[in-house]
Amino acid sequence: MTTSIFEERKDQIHRTGQGPFELACNRDSLAGAVSQRACVFCGSRVVLYPIADALHLVHGPIGCAAYTWDIRGALSSGPELHRLSFSTDLREKDVIFGGEPKLTAALDELIDRHQPKAAFVYSTCIVGLIGDDLKAVCKSMSEKKGIPVLPVQSEGFKGNKREGYLAACKAMFELVGTKDDPEIPPVSVNIFGDFNLAGEIWIIREYLERMGVSVIANVTGDGRVDDIRRCHGAALNLVQCSGATLDLAKMMEEKYGIPYLRVSYLGVEDMAQALYDVADHFADKDPDIVARTGALVREELANLLPELKKLRADLEGKRAAIYVGGAFKAFSLIKAFRHLGMRVCIVGSQTGTREDYEELAAITDPGTIIVDDANPLELSAFIKEKDVDVFVGGVKERPIAFKLGVGFCDHNHERKIALEGFVGMLNFAREIHASAMSPVWRFVPRRAKALCNAPKEAGA
Numbered sequence: 001m002t003t004s005i006f007e008e009r010k011d012q013i014h015r016t017g018q019g020p021f022e023l024a025c026n027r028d029s030l031a032g033a034v035s036q037r038a039c040v041f042c043g044s045r046v047v048l049y050p051i052a053d054a055l056h057l058v059h060g061p062i063g064c065a066a067y068t069w070d071i072r073g074a075l076s077s078g079p080e081l082h083r084l085s086f087s088t089d090l091r092e093k094d095v096i097f098g099g100e101p102k103l104t105a106a107l108d109e110l111i112d113r114h115q116p117k118a119a120f121v122y123s124t125c126i127v128g129l130i131g132d133d134l135k136a137v138c139k140s141m142s143e144k145k146g147i148p149v150l151p152v153q154s155e156g157f158k159g160n161k162r163e164g165y166l167a168a169c170k171a172m173f174e175l176v177g178t179k180d181d182p183e184i185p186p187v188s189v190n191i192f193g194d195f196n197l198a199g200e201i202w203i204i205r206e207y208l209e210r211m212g213v214s215v216i217a218n219v220t221g222d223g224r225v226d227d228i229r230r231c232h233g234a235a236l237n238l239v240q241c242s243g244a245t246l247d248l249a250k251m252m253e254e255k256y257g258i259p260y261l262r263v264s265y266l267g268v269e270d271m272a273q274a275l276y277d278v279a280d281h282f283a284d285k286d287p288d289i290v291a292r293t294g295a296l297v298r299e300e301l302a303n304l305l306p307e308l309k310k311l312r313a314d315l316e317g318k319r320a321a322i323y324v325g326g327a328f329k330a331f332s333l334i335k336a337f338r339h340l341g342m343r344v345c346i347v348g349s350q351t352g353t354r355e356d357y358e359e360l361a362a363i364t365d366p367g368t369i370i371v372d373d374a375n376p377l378e379l380s381a382f383i384k385e386k387d388v389d390v391f392v393g394g395v396k397e398r399p400i401a402f403k404l405g406v407g408f409c410d411h412n413h414e415r416k417i418a419l420e421g422f423v424g425m426l427n428f429a430r431e432i433h434a435s436a437m438s439p440v441w442r443f444v445p446r447r448a449k450a451l452c453n454a455p456k457e458a459g460a
């Protein structure tokens with residue numbers, strides 16, 4: 001098996017158990033390697049985009065806006081201004097003479113027309129190059145219109161996708177603390193880093209409500225500007241995902257003294273652990289919360305586990321590959337696959353940190369390939385090498401799986417079926433089962449050839 005790995009990328013790949021853990025990460029993608037990763041601007045856009053009553057204006061050429069239009073598929077329970085993709089559509093003339101007049105005109109018109117609660121203005125590569133003063137335009141527009149108009153310093157060339165998360169958090173931090181709410185109860189949280197794909201945040205909110213916990217702000221799925229402005233009044237931040245909103249949680253801890261818990265709502269153990277952690281945190285304020293949470297988890301598991309058992313009967317021993325945006329999600333997926341009797345042979349992420357990868361090396365089986373910021377050639381070669389049955393990834397990974405005749409589960413922005421919570425674990429298991437067990441894969445040339453060459457069973 002020939003694995004196509006560029007010399008410069010060799011230290012971003014590790015095989016569990018083969019030598020001491022060494023993995024380079026969080027570095028800029030290698031030019032020419034066609035990274036699966038997105039740019040800084042895209043990173044900031046995916047984080048902020050689900051704030052549904054804000055105006056999102058991309059200051060740049062039209063391609064940047066088109067590339068990220070509706071990228072999260074984040075659902076809203078109310079306004080849907082976020083679904084519209086606005087761009088200043090910079091042209092050659094603007095590049096030569098400056099794009100500030102166009103930005104001012106666009107903001108003026110869009111704010112009057114849509115009456116948003118706030119506006120986010122995203123900087124793209126070209127804006128960084130021509131030097132438009134985004135901050136000055138936003139400041140004067142904010143004064144003129146009486147709403148927060150926030151620059152997002154997300155020039156695409158500035159670094160990697162993680163840099164975009166930071167730019168988004170800095171923009172949101174401008175909103176936090178701008179509105180006080182004395183009514184916020186003591187047992188209260190903000191949900192950070194959930195993007196309400198397929199309504200997932202509503203599942204989590206329902207669990208928290210059953211436990212007696214008030215949710216003050218969704219940051220950012222189904223988000224509202226006014227909630228983010230008052231969210232400094234909550235007692236705790238729950239941070240999901242590795243990186244997207246962690247910086248904001250740290251900023252709020254430093255400025256407002258609000259602690260944060262890192263949680264995952266994927267899989268059985270991590271979902272239950274997230275709820276137990278919240279209950280433990282508030283046990284002194286609400287002595288019954290731990291018992292209520294235990295009852296909730298038991299009730300959910302009583303429905304879930306028998307169903308998982310049925311699906312496991314078919315999936316036992318099959319192999320999976322995972323390539324996701326943040327590595328934190330990968331931890332939960334590895335555990336979820338164990339519930340299905342499956343082994344994860346490849347696991348990678350676009351934005352994992354050294355700590356994330358160390359943990360992956362600690363929890364994966366010997367021989368598992370751990371990869372940072374992969375490209376299609378590497379992923380294809382690894383999938384063939386490990387002969388996986390199902391690949392969990394996002395939109396850019398889907399064609400890789402299908403071309404190789406491998407089942408696929410979209411665990412990223414585009415999905416329409418919720419995967420979080422106990423109900424999400426069942427959806428996930430059903431999807432993995434349907435994809436991995438589909439008879440269609442035997443007709444894919446690579447698989448068909450392997451089946452023809454396989455020794456015939458006695459009597460066949």
Ligand code: SF4
Nearest residue numbers: 039041064124125156
């Ligand atoms: S890399 Fe630059 S030009 Fe390309 S989408 Fe990102 S911001 Fe736009």
